[in-house]
Amino acid sequence: MSRLPNLTAKQVRKALLKGGFVEKHQRGSHLTLQHPVTGRHTTVPMHPGDLYRGLLKDILKQAGPNRGAVSETPVIPFHSEGVFFSALAYGSHPG
Numbered sequence: 001m002s003r004l005p006n007l008t009a010k011q012v013r014k015a016l017l018k019g020g021f022v023e024k025h026q027r028g029s030h031l032t033l034q035h036p037v038t039g040r041h042t043t044v045p046m047h048p049g050d051l052y053r054g055l056l057k058d059i060l061k062q063a064g065p066n067r068g069a070v071s072e073t074p075v076i077p078f079h080s081e082g083v084f085f086s087a088l089a090y091g092s093h094p095g
Contacts, residue, residue, distance in 0.1 A: 007050060021034060021035050029046045031044045041062070
């Protein structure tokens with residue numbers, strides 16, 4: 001299993017918006033996003049600098065897999081330096 005990259009809050013927010021999430025509300029520096037179809041929601045702390053990998057992993061779990069209309073592989077549209085991350089690589093399966 002490959003390591004999660006260092007991502008900023010802005011990059012995570014952009015990826016979630018691209019994945020269909022909408023901004024629900026913001027309280028202080030914490031932005032809550034919700035997916036209108038699945039009802040899933042997650043909170044992204046909009047602090048400067050990179051998010052901790054553990055927090056990024058929690059955000060990925062809360063966002064859940066995004067199943068494409070054509071593909072059967074669940075994919076979260078996180079993109080950093082030309083690399084896309086599959087939700088299967090960060091699931092709860094042993095590995």
